[in-house]
Amino acid sequence: METSVSDSLMIMYEDESVDVRYGNGAQLQMSPCGCEFTMVKPKDPSGHPLQPTERIRQRTRFTISAYKEFMVAALEFRNKYASRPYLPEELIPADQKQPFVSIDSDVQWPKWSSCAAELGPGGKTIIRSEEGRAALMLSASGEEFSVEFRCSLSQTRIQRCSMQGFSRDSDSSPGNQHQQQLVRNLICQASNVEDKETKPEEMYQSTTVVQHHSCCAVDPTWCYPLSLARHLWTARLSKAKEIRTVETSNNTQEHESINITISITERRSHLPQALPLTCPSPHWHRWTVKDGLVEHPDQDLPTELLKVMWCQGVTYRILSGTVPVIEVSPGDGSVMRSNCVLNNYFTHHKPELRSGQVKEVTYHLNNLPPDVPGQLYSVCSIVSRASRILACYNEAKQSLKLPATPSCLQEGRRSSQPARMEEHLLNLVSFEQHLNVTQTLENRSDLVAAELEKIKRFNFLLENNHLITSDKGCGKLESSSPQDVNHEPVNEDCIADALQKTFKAIQDIDALISAATLT
Template identity: 60%
Template sequence: MEINVNVSLMITYEDESVDVRYSNGAQLQLSPCGSEFMLVKPRDPSRHPLQPPERVRGRTRFTISDYKELLLAALTFRNTYASRPYLPEELVPPEHRQPFFSVDSAVRWPERSSCVAEPGARGAIIVKSEEGRAVLILSPSGKEFSVQFTCNLSQNKNQLCSSESSPGREAGDLIHLSSNDETKDVDHSRGSRRDEPIRSRSLSPGTTSTAQSKPEEMFQSTTVIQHHSTSEPDPVWFYPLSLARLSTPGEDGADGERGSNLLQKSDASNIQRSSQLPQALPLTCSAPHWHRWKIKDPLAGKDHLDQDLPTELVKVMWCQGVTYRILSGAVSVVEVSPGDGSVMCSNGVLSSYFTHHKPDPQSGQVKEITYHLDNLPPDAPGQLYSVRSVVSRASRSVTTSSGSI
């Protein structure tokens, strides 16, 4: 299979499974936990037309080199929008890993009175945690934000339990599996105890665990980047988002009001200034039998993107450089990020109307333009994207109560 194939469509569903489709007809899917994948290879012209294409199913972290690049891209897309990332050491490049000396995921944000937000590119607002492990960046449009935070790599469940139940034990008492030992499956039916042989193999005779092990050998971390909507933020980001809101030029207007509302939700006390960062999922899934694969009909013959869109509940979709985010609720709303810093939002029950929030880097103000589906602006030569096609595709997500694109 070709590695350098063009991605035509990427989807994260509400259950956080991922569906990636390629220009050569291939399709890749990740399970909700990210630990397993299903790859449908492109149709082989030499095979009989009625014979289905070849399928490959496997564990994500043990993929062969032929599929590694595809899984890296799919996993990055998943982790950008998922509540908890999946970060197997085998798929995190060495240059993106760094030693980490604690499994504690707590961070502390500045007080409201002493917080000095930093200006970012094109009018963005940056808020950093006190220890520097997490950063929140509010976009110039004020409609979306990104976060960067340090996260431990995924571990086996027995490692997570031992490290969480005994946070005060000596560093040498926590012996993590080597990469070779991690590739072996646990045989619970035989009652095998892997910790004892692993511990004995890790230490030479006459040595102690404290002398041999080092914290940087036990805990590896990486930086995770995620994108969120300010209309539907996770509670963990309420407080820093409110700080960024209060630092915008419109503090006395709508943005300042939204910042105050977020502060009320998070409570500006010293305790609420501390929050727990998202933690990586375990290396293995406890319920792989629940994984379901949304493979399209290979004989349907629908190659056009508009004719082959999913009918399941969609959380985020990327198509032709544009990101579509579905905010579920009593009335589904779609937010579109075309990639130029602006955001288009459907207007709730008035689903025929879209508001385009376009930040002006010179004045720092956000200009709002309203579109109606029956009167979309014509395409102009040299424009980065077609407003007509973007809004038309986005409108399909609010025409049904399911919120699917």
């Protein structure tokens, strides 16, 4: 199939399925798990008009050499924005594979007091984990970031179980060596490899995964390292501003001396793990491939709920929420973002490397700047296309009356959700007392409502205290004798104790409100 990967339109939908459309009319659609794909070949110009287009459906890891280049490009795009990567060994170049050292997916980030940032290319602020297995790179605009980490390749269930056995028995004691030998034998029997045993470093390999994220939608995994990067990024901007304005104040020194105490648990992050080689729910794979696709992507914008769209080197990302927002990354380190309800306005965050500052420019759809010869991209074209994508997204969201068909990834997420929620709960609750990186206002509202309900009940008891202490009311209690009632009267000590509990509840509410407004 003669076409160029660069001459394409790549789309990821909210269910993490991928749709790639090429300039010659071909189309590739990948399942949310990445295990399977459908390819529609372009129509033959010399063929009969009624001749149907040729469709091919294959397993991703077993794709033929004619489609391998397209699979690699589609998987690279998918893994950048998906929650979990799909990493089949057959499509990973040999120079990018390394034997795994540890299957432990937890990494620990440095302390605030001892953290030192690297200044990367393009003004990026780089934070590395203590083990060196993960790195976070904040863009010069401070509006988006990327993460880079080592991840084991996708495996079958048998390989995962055996790898867990190697991890548990990693020491060199005689008993553990015997257990490792048993595990190797089981692996060889399951794989029909009886002539020789496969070494663990040959069977289990890892590669580097790069993911792109928006600072307006941060996964709990990256909250703490992002806070480190933003702290150092802000300090560098303050220092650059002081140097530029030649001020002799001590604001920078005071800012850099801030030290926040974070526990070891809060400094740990659970890295995303690769999806399995085979999908547990292939019956949920659905294909919406259309015939006769137009050549120009602007005339065929998707009508489903999309997550990310890449076109002509520009990335468009939808930040879903009560009011959807579209974020644009032109590729030069700057970020354009629509302004919530006023979606006719876009704010362009443009970093200036020489001065170290970030310039904000506001555009209106009816008054976009004209194109200038020699500029890297057309602001008018990018903002206009972003507005059309956002309009299509809002229209598709309003037209969805029935719940969406479940994807093959939801079953795996449903089984792992309790463990992840329990893991991230402590990190979020304690960490948000220091930084306002993510919002959990709904949980806080429930807690505040519960505390207010306690106060209402206490006030009711105080207002009706005469009913409790009256001898007539006490005498009507069938379950207690008069001696029992008089044994614990409602006195000043009881009221003082209740007032103390109410005061503690009010303090808890003030602490929650302070944590929500802390910047």
